[in-house]
Amino acid sequence: MNITANQIKDKAKLFGADLCGVAPVERFLDAPIGFQPTDVLKTCKSVVVFASRFPVSTLTSTQASYTFVRNKMIEKLDSIAFNFSMELESYGICAVPVPSSEPYEYWDDERKHGQGILSLKHSAVRAGLGKLGKNTLLVNDKLGNMLWLGAVLVDIELEADKLADYEACLASCRVCLDSCPTQALDGTTISQKKCRSTMAKCTDGGGWVISCNICRKICPNHKGIYKSVTCD
Template identity: 50%
Template sequence: MDSNYIKKLAYSFGADVCGIGSIDRFKDAPKGFHPLDIYPEAKSVISIGKHFPASLFAANTKAPYTLVKNKSVQLLDDIAIKLTFHIEDQGYKAIPIPSDEPYEYWDSENKHGRGILSLKHAAQACGVGCIGKNTLLVNEKYGNRLYLGAVITNIELASDALSRNLCIESCNLCLKSCPQSALDGTTIIQKKCRQSCISSTPGGGFIYSCYTCREVCPFSKISSDS
C-alpha cells in the first residue's frame, strides 16, 4: 500500500481532501498529544477533510451551519473508520481519530480542551494547508471551509509536500473582528471564545452561534472550483 492508493481510497469514501505525513513531521507535537502517544508503532498520519458551502455565511440563522458541521463530523468519522478497516484487512494497523474529539484533557478553570491529536496541526503536517492567524486551517482549494479527521497507521507512507503560507501577512481582519478578542495571531483563548461560539436554544438544543473569525477571512468564500 502506498500514499496514492491510500488517498484514492479516502476520496472514494467521500473525503474532499487527503494528505499524508510521516511521523517525523510531528516532532514538535506537545508531550501527551503526539501520534506516538496514541499508538507507539505509528509511522504515518493520514489527514482527511470535508468542505462546507460558502452559502452558509449568507443565512440569517446559524442553524444551517450547525447542521452541516454536525453532519460533516459524522461523515469524517465514517471515512476514518472505513479507512481503518481497509488498512487492517491488508495486514496493517490503523487508529481512527475522532473528528469532534471528546476532551480527555480539560482545564476547567480556563475552559481549555485538547483532543488526543490536534487535527489542524496534523493537517498542516500532512500538507493539506496552513494554519492562519485565526487558528483555522487554510487550504488552497477550499479556503478555511474544512472540517477535519485523521487516521494513524503503522504503514510507512511517503509524505506530501507542505503547503505554502497562505495567510496574508498584512491581514488582521480575524483579530480585529473577534467579538471576544480571543485571538492574538498565534493562538486562541478558548475561555473567551467559548462565551459566544455555542449557544443553547429555547427548545433545549444548541447552535454554533459565532464563526466571525472564519467568515471575515479572505479565504472564507474561496471558490472550490478555483
C-alpha cells in the same frame, strides 16, 4: 499485503474526502508531549489526514442550518475515518481513527481549555494540506478554511507529501483578530475561554446552536487563497 500512499489517497476519495495527504511521524516531534501521534498509537509511522468541503452557503444562512451542517460534517468525517481504519486493517495495517470533534479527554476547567487527542489542523499542515491562518484555522489553497478534517494513524511508512508552498494570510491582515467579539485571537493561538463564552448558545427549546463563526466567515481567504494577490 502492500499498499502505497497513492492507493490510500484514492481510497480516501472513494470514502468521500476531497483532500488527502500523508505526514510521517517525524514531523510531529514539536507537538506537545501527550498529544503526539505515538501517544495515540505507539507504533505510528504515518498520519493520513483528509478533509471534506464544508458547504459555503451555510455561512449566509441561520445559526441552526450552520450547526446542522457542522454536525453532519462531524458524522461524515468520523465515518470516513472509521471505514478507512476498517479497510486498512483488512490489509494487515494497524490503523487508528482520530475523532473529528469529540470525544477527547484533556480538559482544564479553569481555562475552559480542551485538547483533541491529536490536533487535526497541525496534522493537516504536516500532511501538506495547507497553512494555519491568524484565526488559528487551517487554510487550504482551494477550499480555504471551509473544510472539516479527519485522520487515521497507521503503523506503516508511506511516501510523505510536500508541505504547502503558499501563505495563509497577507502579512498586514488582521481582520479576524479585530472582528472577534470576545478578542479571543492573538494571531498565533486562541483563548478558548473567551471563544467558548460566545461560540455556542442554548436555545429556548432546550437545544443549542453555534452562535459565532465570524473569524471563519470574515476571512478574505475563507473560500481559498487568491494566489493572484501578491501585495500586502
